[in-house]
Amino acid sequence: MKRIAALDMLRGYALVGIMLDHMPIGVLRQVTLANFAVFDAAELFVLLSGFLVGMVWIKVEARKGRWVAQKRFFKRAVQVWLALVIGSLLLALLSALLFEFQLNHKAVWFQYSRWIMENPLGYLATVALMWMQPNLMDVLALYVLLIATVPVTVPFMLRFPWLALAVSLLVWWFAEPLNALIPNQRPGPGLLFNPFGWQLLFFAGVGMGAFRDRMMSALARHARLLTWVAVLIVLFSLTIAITRMIGPSAKPFALFLRGIHGPIDKWSLDGLRLISILAASWLVAMPLAPAFAWMAATGPGRALAEIGRGGLFSFVACVLLSIIGDAMGMIAPEGARGFVARLGIDIWVTVALWAAAATWMRREVWLGRK
Template sequence: MNRLIALDMLRGYALVCIMLDHMPVSELRWFTLANFAIFDAAELFVLLSGFLVGMVWQSVERKEGRRAAQWRFARRAFEVWRALVFGGLLMALVSAGLLALDMDHTAIWHQYAVWVLENPLGFFGVLASMWLQPNLLDVLAVYVILLASVPLTIPLLLRYPLGFAAASFVLWCFAPVLNAFVPNHRLGGLLFNPFGWQMLFFSGIAMGLFRRQVMPVLMQHRRLLTILSAGMFLFGTAIIVGAKIGEPALPFRDALRLIYGGEIGKWDLDGTRYMAIMGASWLVAVPLAGIMERMAASRLGVALQQIGRGGLFSFLACVLLSVLGDAFQMNPAGQGIARRMAVDVWAILALWWISVLWLTYGAPWQVSIRLRRQAKA
């Protein structure tokens, strides 16, 4: 499988945005994706993750067979679950350490720090059962569920693509009702509704699996699709800009609301958000492909690639850096723009440095362990 440098760059960009978005008084958070698009970095990360799953599945199945691909993603689901559990424990301990130093922070709930110290085994249990999903890590719970389904669902997608798409859409339509039945620490089910977000994830997988067959057909209608995609993206941007302007833009906002209806919810994956990011994916993949490749090859683009290639390790690092960065920006209170900006830059550089260390030492070590296991088998 050949790596797509633009894909790695966008994954890295998504992680940087996720980190900054979770630092409430960050200065650079006003320039993240959520400020000029109706969707945010979470949707971008899930779509790109699905696309990568599709590409990897196709490569592994072609070289080693379907059973190998199924086993690989079953193992990957376990790895993400493990990251959710131990990442939650580590995040709670970091929060407890900050509170012990009298460094307030709002990126995560303080109760995690209380629970991990008062009842560490109980806290481990609720994380391991996924009954509790700590904020900042809650998207991993959905990722575990979706990845665990991949060994069964991708063969169905490959055999019945249209039927699978229809079933995914129907499941999305009933997502709010179904999510309410999921056992969870909060009322209403998981925060990231798996029955809604599955449609975006499997859309990404389908893009990775069928891109060679579908793209020649779509390219015959390139101009029309580009116009529709740009229109959908700009429509979402207009909603965001109108909301930021506030009261003076009320007539404009009311006119837009006549088109999209009521509230555009994130957690169930509103259709407006879904269509906007799918439109954006076409713009990035086709009319802006050359620009994206040049950006990815730049010095900044390479740094973002390295963050994106860090994968799960980079995600955990970005979450922990969100908590630390939030604490550094809030303590002492009343910091100026320059100091908060310095913390933003520090957090980004730290995320890049940690990702490079992982790629240099951690990833090769992980590969060597996998090869030794395969040799023994």
């Protein structure tokens, strides 16, 4: 399948954003997507993942048949589950090692480092059974569940697209009570990333990938109107985000805006976050497509694309690097020197993520030489 450079670049940016957003005292986290919209890199990652699923499914089914496509995505679900287990193990061991060297960090809960040392088999069993989803790895837990349904849901979507959309919307509407039925280690109900809510965004991406040509030809007739509506939604999202950044002095205006949009819940994926990411996607795919294609051809764009192509390896690497970066940032001095040091740490973990992904993508070459 021919890869889309801008798509890989955006997926790489989503992984960098996830990494920086989980470094609490980092510098560059102040300029990530989450600061300029009501959604963040997690939505971008899930939507792009769904889009890739739709594209790949159509290609594989057309060439080798539906059964081969179903087997491919069942295997993919197992791979994501393995990445969740291995990543959670490495996360806990890294956290324990950092604490051993008196390097405090807040990116992950300190209890994981204790559990892995006190009861390693119990820790692995609870993660493998998905009874527990360590923070930072919890997006992969969501992804396991979504990918596991693909062999059944995508054929249904391809045959009955409108009915599939209606079912997805209905499940999203009742996401919170449905999530409460999932047994979990957390004190709160269900999974942190509510799969019944986030499935709507994921399958929206699948539909975009699977019906891309038909959708774009139908929507192109209303392109100007859709672009203006998308711009207004993105500007509204930006206004909410900037109002939050201003702080107490903007509280009256923030309360006014809240009266319009209501509470914004990330974990069950409320409607405003969903609509905002879809509106931004339209702008990227249509009026801004040439600009993003140009960015993907630049050096930084190619580096981000390489991170995006690293897939699960890049995700686990970004989680581990966020923990290391957080620990390094906490020992940085105060004042201007500390600011420069933390900025340097942010740049270092970003370059390290690219280097890890680039090495992984060339593993057949260096393993062959070895």
